[in-house]
Amino acid sequence: MRILSGVQPSGRLHIGNYFGAIHQFVDLQHKGMGLYFIADLHALTTIRDAARMRELVRDVALNFLALGLDPQKATLFRQSDIPEVAELSWILSTVTPMGLLERAHSYKDKTARGISPDHGLFAYPVLMAADILVYHSDVVPVGRDQKQHVEITRDIAVKFNSTYCPGFDPATGEGGALKLPKPLILEETAVVPGIDGQKMSKSYGNTIDLFGPEKEVRKRIMGIKTDSTPLEAPKDPDKCNVFALIKLFAQPAELAQIRGLYEKGGTGYGEFKKRLADMFFVRFGEARKRYAELQSDPAYVEGVLSDGATRARDIAAKVMQEVRKATGLK
Numbered sequence: 667m668r669i670l671s672g673v674q675p676s677g678r679l680h681i682g683n684y685f686g687a688i689h690q691f692v693d694l695q696h697k698g699m700g701l702y703f704i705a706d707l708h709a710l711t712t713i714r715d716a717a718r719m720r721e722l723v724r725d726v727a728l729n730f731l732a733l734g735l736d737p738q739k740a741t742l743f744r745q746s747d748i749p750e751v752a753e754l755s756w757i758l759s760t761v762t763p764m765g766l767l768e769r770a771h772s773y774k775d776k777t778a779r780g781i782s783p784d785h786g787l788f789a790y791p792v793l794m795a796a797d798i799l800v801y802h803s804d805v806v807p808v809g810r811d812q813k814q815h816v817e818i819t820r821d822i823a824v825k826f827n828s829t830y831c832p833g834f835d836p837a838t839g840e841g842g843a844l845k846l847p848k849p850l851i852l853e854e855t856a857v858v859p860g861i862d863g864q865k866m867s868k869s870y871g872n873t874i875d876l877f878g879p880e881k882e883v884r885k886r887i888m889g890i891k892t893d894s895t896p897l898e899a900p901k902d903p904d905k906c907n908v909f910a911l912i913k914l915f916a917q918p919a920e921l922a923q924i925r926g927l928y929e930k931g932g933t934g935y936g937e938f939k940k941r942l943a944d945m946f947f948v949r950f951g952e953a954r955k956r957y958a959e960l961q962s963d964p965a966y967v968e969g970v971l972s973d974g975a976t977r978a979r980d981i982a983a984k985v986m987q988e989v990r991k992a993t994g995l996k
Contacts, residue, residue: 667698670803675722680873682858682866700740732957743974
């Protein structure tokens, strides 16, 4: 099984990235061929500072490695180190219907929030399709909000194969130059709430960074938005942003005990926030230590990315041979 996914270096990674995707990457590296890329080409839609881009790319690599990705078992690389991705993206764009892109949730969401529309933002799903298809990926672990991108990728692959591969069967996916991938979603943690109750996202500025300074992390957690229920009154845990995050960290028995405290009353939201902060540092303590160690060894991190790019290009080159042959480019 070939597993493919990636993360944009558009800001510091946060617990939404971890629970929504990265912990799946770490688990799945033991179950198949993992290909995990740092999506710097995608990040060009928002990051326009070269030094900042390099810093964020390196930080994502540090995050992956600190959180347990083993470069001997999984392939970690920069998206931009694989030129075949850009080539395939253009080829796919020549068969992708405009209506398919106009329906993309991410484009509509970002423009609705005032982000200036440009071609890169509009064509984002085509580049994402190239990311997935250029490695003949079988499975794409994504958050629930990203499922549509995999569905669009499948639609684009079907369109390409139907156009250029006479033996292609859309019902089975057989006979095409491009393989049809499937999404893999961990439903219970696919969408992580931010400190304001919306989906945790760098775009919303509501994140809790995985490797931020301890004082800053605790301050963010203590700033989680709650209602005005008095300390002594019972509280509904299922309507509380703090409890929603506690569920990601607590074991079943501990979670039941905390739920009881909510429903009984007499405990303020501040106490629950402090407990969440303690859980955070227990969960990520070893990873944060590893992160600090990797920061002092940039040559190792760069070596991991370079080796990963070599392995990824070997796969991409073979797929592009089939694509070029199908289209008549070779």
